[in-house]
Amino acid sequence: MSQTLSASTLLLVPLAPLVGAVTAGVLGTKFGGNWIGRRMSHSVAIFGVLLAFVLSALTLKSVAFDGARFQETVYTWMMLGGLKMEVGFLVDGLTAMMMCVVTFVSLMVHIYTIGYMEEDEGYNRFFAYISLFTFSMLMLVMSNNMLQLFFGWEAVGLVSYLLIGFWFNKPSAIFANMKAFLVNRVGDFGFILGIGLLVANAGTLNYGELFAKSSELAKLTLPGTNWMLLSVACICLFIGAMGKSAQFPLHVWLPDSMEGPTPISALIHAATMVTAGIFMVARMSPLFELSDTALNFVLIIGGITALFMGFLGIIQNDIKRIVAYSTLSQLGYMTVALGASAYSVAVFHLMTHAFFKALLFLAAGSVIMGVHHNQDIRWMGGLRKYMPITWITSLLGSLALIGTPLFAGFYSKDEIITAVQASQLPGAGFAYFAVLAGVFVTAFYSFRLYFLVFHGKERFDQNPDAHHGHDHGHHGAHSKPHESPWVVTVPLILLAIPSVFIGFLTIGPMLFGDFFKDAIFVNHELHNAMEMLREEFHDPVQMALHGLTAAPFWLALSGVALSYYMYMVNPALPAAIKRRVEPVYTLLENKYYLDWFNENVISPAARSLGTVFWKTGDQIVIDGAVVNGSWRIVGWISGVVRKVQSGYLYDYALTMVLGVFVLMTYFVWLK
Numbered sequence: 001m002s003q004t005l006s007a008s009t010l011l012l013v014p015l016a017p018l019v020g021a022v023t024a025g026v027l028g029t030k031f032g033g034n035w036i037g038r039r040m041s042h043s044v045a046i047f048g049v050l051l052a053f054v055l056s057a058l059t060l061k062s063v064a065f066d067g068a069r070f071q072e073t074v075y076t077w078m079m080l081g082g083l084k085m086e087v088g089f090l091v092d093g094l095t096a097m098m099m100c101v102v103t104f105v106s107l108m109v110h111i112y113t114i115g116y117m118e119e120d121e122g123y124n125r126f127f128a129y130i131s132l133f134t135f136s137m138l139m140l141v142m143s144n145n146m147l148q149l150f151f152g153w154e155a156v157g158l159v160s161y162l163l164i165g166f167w168f169n170k171p172s173a174i175f176a177n178m179k180a181f182l183v184n185r186v187g188d189f190g191f192i193l194g195i196g197l198l199v200a201n202a203g204t205l206n207y208g209e210l211f212a213k214s215s216e217l218a219k220l221t222l223p224g225t226n227w228m229l230l231s232v233a234c235i236c237l238f239i240g241a242m243g244k245s246a247q248f249p250l251h252v253w254l255p256d257s258m259e260g261p262t263p264i265s266a267l268i269h270a271a272t273m274v275t276a277g278i279f280m281v282a283r284m285s286p287l288f289e290l291s292d293t294a295l296n297f298v299l300i301i302g303g304i305t306a307l308f309m310g311f312l313g314i315i316q317n318d319i320k321r322i323v324a325y326s327t328l329s330q331l332g333y334m335t336v337a338l339g340a341s342a343y344s345v346a347v348f349h350l351m352t353h354a355f356f357k358a359l360l361f362l363a364a365g366s367v368i369m370g371v372h373h374n375q376d377i378r379w380m381g382g383l384r385k386y387m388p389i390t391w392i393t394s395l396l397g398s399l400a401l402i403g404t405p406l407f408a409g410f411y412s413k414d415e416i417i418t419a420v421q422a423s424q425l426p427g428a429g430f431a432y433f434a435v436l437a438g439v440f441v442t443a444f445y446s447f448r449l450y451f452l453v454f455h456g457k458e459r460f461d462q463n464p465d466a467h468h469g470h471d472h473g474h475h476g477a478h479s480k481p482h483e484s485p486w487v488v489t490v491p492l493i494l495l496a497i498p499s500v501f502i503g504f505l506t507i508g509p510m511l512f513g514d515f516f517k518d519a520i521f522v523n524h525e526l527h528n529a530m531e532m533l534r535e536e537f538h539d540p541v542q543m544a545l546h547g548l549t550a551a552p553f554w555l556a557l558s559g560v561a562l563s564y565y566m567y568m569v570n571p572a573l574p575a576a577i578k579r580r581v582e583p584v585y586t587l588l589e590n591k592y593y594l595d596w597f598n599e600n601v602i603s604p605a606a607r608s609l610g611t612v613f614w615k616t617g618d619q620i621v622i623d624g625a626v627v628n629g630s631w632r633i634v635g636w637i638s639g640v641v642r643k644v645q646s647g648y649l650y651d652y653a654l655t656m657v658l659g660v661f662v663l664m665t666y667f668v669w670l671k
Contacts, residue, residue, distance in 0.1 A: 005091055020044045024036075045131045059096050069092055098347075102137050112266075116369065164264070176259040187240045194237035233287070235293070238281060246305075247335055249594055279347065307332070310438050355502060359492060395454075405547040411540065443558070451568050456567070
């Protein structure tokens with residue numbers, strides 16, 4: 001183990017944002033007497049995240065260039081039999097990359113928030129929440145055991161609940177955060193079942209010890225069935241990932257979570273919380289590699305999410321919801337890569353996506369600020385000349401998203417498509433079609449948004465709901481759109497840089513080098529997708545040149561061209577198509593009726609089941625039999641004993657005589 005990574009330094013990475021969160025949340029709010037003002041609150045929070053980012057970057061340098069690793073327990077909480085419950089860190093290539101992504105995106109969001117939330121009364125509270133979220137996410141990705149993983153898992157869920165419902169006076173925000181909370185509980189139930197199965201059969205929470213026993217676990221079956229235990233456990237773990245990473249059908253919470261302020265859309269729904277599930281499956285690759293059933297399940301769910309969530313992005317008009325559905329689709333791409341055993345490609349796309357999707361969310365917020373809180377792209381247009389920095393950074397983010405050669409998204413998305421094509425799993429054919437068709441869909445809705453917002457006729461003065469948008473932020477008094485302040489544009493520029501270059505610079509070492517050595521395990525004999533990618537890859541430039549002749553590039557170009565024709569050249573065409581395919585449009589507008597199904601079928605069924613448990617389990621069994629029954633029995637026994645304990649000597653003498661008679665009869669009967 002390298003001495004370049006010290007426990008105290010690593011401990012400071014999550015604790016620095018935690019200190020910022022506590023300072024802003026206690027001393028900067030009514031709870032603590034408002035001892036410090038806005039400037040001090042955001043300064044402490046930003047400094048904490050900046051320190052975490054610097055230390056994370058130094059850790060990444062040590063891991064990548066010096067081969068440093070860290071796997072130790074920092075604090076032992078308790079021993080339960082032979083089961084250790086502890087806090088510890090596992091730092092390898094996967095962890096170091098995640099630490100840098102989380103802290104860098106969080107830092108950009110913190111700076112951006114100064115401008116975006118300038119007029120909000122909950123300014124200090126918001127900084128406390130986002131710093132607390134950063135702490136929670138860092139504890140999750142740095143964990144070396146499943147207990148700490150579960151703590152971070154639930155902590156990011158809790159803070160996301162607080163952030164989505166940040167404007168708690170808005171009924172829609174309260175509905176959205178409750179929806180997110182409940183849907184994630186469904187996933188988390190599966191997650192904790194998976195953890196329980198593994199702990200019960202392996203006897204450990206530690207990753208290293210668990211993975212060492214993976215071959216033994218692969219021989220076990222679920223009691224009472226012929227199902228492979230590891231398959232059941234991995235599917236349960238992935239159900240947790242389906243909730244946290246918004247995979248079909250547990251995706252329904254994410255679009256509604258756009259009710260929260262835009263900065264949290266970038267932080268939670270681009271780079272951190274929704275990627276926790278992807279990270280977890282990659283971390284558990286030694287287990288998933290032993291179950292083709294689980295991998296095939298992952299592959300199919302990812303394919304459905306990648307394609308069908310993209311379709312929903314086509315008909316959205318809210319700028320944030322379009323980007324949200326784009327996030328869902330891209331998470332589907334990552335999940336497909338996991339199912340194809342291309343774990344390193346999945347986390348590579350996680351990294352590239354974090355930068356350009358955070359950029360697109362923050363650019364959407366900048367647009368909302370510039371047009372005085374309107375979020376409907378139908379009432380925008382021509383913003384390029386009013387908001388040049390937002391325009392150019394949005395264009396760069398969109399080009400990265402659709403997989404334009406040389407941009408970050410191209411390298412990760414193209415490798416996903418190739419890896420799925422090489423997979424031998426039964427669901428690979430469907431998944432390949434889904435990710436390939438998804439390229440066209442992504443390009444279409446991405447540039448539909450881009451053209452309607454930044455080009456064409458200016459329509460912002462025709463908005464019937466002007467000045468009544470439902471997002472908050474910086475208020476401008478100008479009648480014309482305006483560029484955002486520097487605290488907003490600087491993060492856009494800093495995120496645009498990796499959105500362009502990070503894929504080109506890192507694809508070699510991350511996918512075909514030793515960067516993820518010891519972090520990700522692939523059985524190349526059974527799952528050879530990565531070996532085929534390695535054989536085809538030469539260098540980033542050659543890959544980009546080859547990409548110009550490949551099907552994904554032409555599909556993306558077709559999507560851009562079609563969106564330009566439909567919304568710039570012939571704007572009457574979308575309405576005509578809508579009239580021709582009204583049933584399809586209605587299906588998409590109602591989001592495949594999943595919300596209706598949940599509200600009218602699942603919710604009443606759950607309510608009825610809950611009523612049964614309440615009436616039968618709580619009132620009859622617990623209250624009636626256990627609680628009331630126990631005191632009735634005690635009361636009856638007491639009544640009987642009370643009659644025996646009369647206090648008269650002749651009663652006691654009679655009892656003794658009867659007792660001796662019973663004993664003598666018993667012993668005679670035995671003979």
